[in-house]
Structures are given as C-alpha cells and as structure tokens.
Amino acid sequence: MAGRYDRNPFDEDDVNPFAGGSVPPASNSRMPPLPHEPAGFYNDRGASVDIPLDSAKDLSKKEKELQAKEAELNKRERELKRKEEAAARAGIVIEDKNWPPFMPIIHHDISNEIPVHLQRMQYLAFSSLLGLTACLFWNIIATTAAWIKGEGVMIWLLAIIYFISGVPGAYVLWYRPLYNAMRTESALKFGWFFLFYLLHILFCVWSAVAPPFPFKGKSLAGILPAIDVIGRSVIVGIFYFIGFGMFCLESLLSIAVIQQVYMYFRGSGKEAEMKREAARGAMRNAF
Numbered sequence: 001m002a003g004r005y006d007r008n009p010f011d012e013d014d015v016n017p018f019a020g021g022s023v024p025p026a027s028n029s030r031m032p033p034l035p036h037e038p039a040g041f042y043n044d045r046g047a048s049v050d051i052p053l054d055s056a057k058d059l060s061k062k063e064k065e066l067q068a069k070e071a072e073l074n075k076r077e078r079e080l081k082r083k084e085e086a087a088a089r090a091g092i093v094i095e096d097k098n099w100p101p102f103m104p105i106i107h108h109d110i111s112n113e114i115p116v117h118l119q120r121m122q123y124l125a126f127s128s129l130l131g132l133t134a135c136l137f138w139n140i141i142a143t144t145a146a147w148i149k150g151e152g153v154m155i156w157l158l159a160i161i162y163f164i165s166g167v168p169g170a171y172v173l174w175y176r177p178l179y180n181a182m183r184t185e186s187a188l189k190f191g192w193f194f195l196f197y198l199l200h201i202l203f204c205v206w207s208a209v210a211p212p213f214p215f216k217g218k219s220l221a222g223i224l225p226a227i228d229v230i231g232r233s234v235i236v237g238i239f240y241f242i243g244f245g246m247f248c249l250e251s252l253l254s255i256a257v258i259q260q261v262y263m264y265f266r267g268s269g270k271e272a273e274m275k276r277e278a279a280r281g282a283m284r285n286a287f
Contacts, residue, residue, distance in 0.1 A: 108179075
C-alpha cells in the first residue's frame with residue numbers, strides 16, 4: 001500500500017534547460033569604439049570669420065556723394081519753386097488734370113473754382129458740351145448702320161471727323177473760355193464765348209435738319225436723311241430719327257445756356273466793361 005505522502009504522478013518534473021550543457025557559453029564580445037571627431041566639429045566657436053568692412057576712406061566718399069545728391073535735389077526744388085512763383089505773378093495757373101476720373105485729360109473743378117452763384121450756369125454749359133459729345137457719337141453709330149446697308153464709307157469717315165474735331169474744338173473754343181470767364185470775371189473771355197457758342201448753336205440746328213450741302217448727304221443724322229433712308233431700311237431710319245431728336249434737344253439746351261449767360265453778362269455790367277475795353281483798344285491802335 002502506498003504511503004500517505006506518495007509523489008503525485010501529475011506533477012511536472014523540474015527540468016533545467018541548461019543542465020545538459022548543450023548551450024554554448026556566451027562570448028565576451030564588445031563593439032569597437034567610434035573614431036574620435038576633431039574638436040569643434042559641431043560648434044567651432046574658436047574659428048574667426050573675416051567680414052569685409054568699408055574703410056574710412058570709402059565711407060567718407062559715400063557721404064560726400066549723398067551730400068552732393070541732396071544739394072542737387074535742393075537746387076531743383078528751389079528752381080521749381082521759383083518758376084511757380086514767376087508763373088503765379090504772371091497770372092499763369094498750373095492746373096492738374098482731374099476729369100474724367102478714370103482717365104484724366106482736362107482740368108475741371110466747378111465746385112471749387114467757380115463762384116457759388118454761377119455754378120448752376122456752368123453746370124448747364126457743361127451739360128451742353130456733354131450733349132454735343134453724345135450727339136456726335138450717336139451720329140457715328142447711325143452712319144455706321146447706313147454704311148453697312150450700302151450708303152458708302154465716305155459718310156462714316158466724315159462722321160468720325162466731326163467727332164474728333166467737334167468735341168475738342170467745342171471745349172477749346174467756347175467751353176473753356178466760359179469756364180475762365182466765370183472764374184476770373186473777364187469781360188473779353190465772355191465775348192469769345194458768345195462768338196463761338198453762336199457757331200455751335202448754328203451747327204446743332206444745321207445737323208438736326210442735315211441738308212445735303214455743304215456736308216455730304218447722310219453724314220449727319222438729321223431729319224432729311226432720316227426720311228430718305230427709312231424707306232430702304234427701317235432700322236437705319238430709326239437710328240437717324242434718334243439722332244435728329246438728340247440734335248434738337250442739344251439745340252434747345254444750347255439756346256437756354258446762351259440766354260442765361262447773356263442775362264448775367266448784361267446784369268453784372270460786363271457788357272459795358274467790354275465796350276470800354278474795346279474802345280480803349282481802338283484808341284491805342286489809332287494812336
């Protein structure tokens with residue numbers, strides 16, 4: 001009979017895996033050390049860097065050049081100021097171009113340069129100038145349509161000539177003199193305005209009618225060419241009738257402008273002043 005404390009057959013035996021001596025002993029191996037890097041390899045603070053510096057002579061030379069440039073600029077500024085003062089004494093006003101805002105080509109500042117009681121009249125005259133521009137531009141459109149319908153290229157070329165000569169001519173011959181007359185109260189400039197503005201009114205009335213002489217046939221979009229072309233092309237006829245209406249409106253606006261300017265001219269005594277200046281000029285020429 002087995003003893004009370006017999007060995008359990010299910011117990012695992014303690015097995016030493018290294019007892020058999022089958023595992024070779026570990027070799028005493030070491031990695032060779034890394035080669036030594038030179039001192040200051042990463043941060044060589046001891047090395048000196050040569051930075052080229054201007055010598056005192058070069059600095060002095062540059063300083064003299066700057067002083068010479070400054071003296072030249074001061075001289076030009078004094079010369080420009082002297083010319084501006086001379087122009088102001090001679091009555092010459094240097095004007096900056098500010099209109100139209102997107103591409104300034106003329107100087108135009110009614111609100112700041114024209115007296116308040118004359119601004120409405122000046123704006124009305126400016127509307128007349130813009131109206132003439134619109135009429136002549138529409139005239140190009142109408143003659144272009146007529147040219148496409150077989151009326152010939154000559155009327156289109158004449159319409160271009162009317163536009164590129166009429167608009168600048170109106171500005172120089174009558175609008176600018178009126179602008180300066182309003183600004184400086186000059187009687188002679190008023191006279192210049194009246195002379196050429198009457199020619200402007202005659203041109204607008206003539207264009208509204210557009211007889212075949214002295215201008216060529218249908219080069220102006222007036223009532224007579226409109227009646228003539230509407231039988232052959234309704235669209236071209238409508239264009240010409242629109243041009244006729246625009247020239248009529250421009251004529252009426254121009255008549256209103258010259259009436260107001262003339263009323264102011266007489267009421268302010270500029271008419272008598274212009275007569276006195278003309279008489280003095282005639283006397284000087286006589287003697």
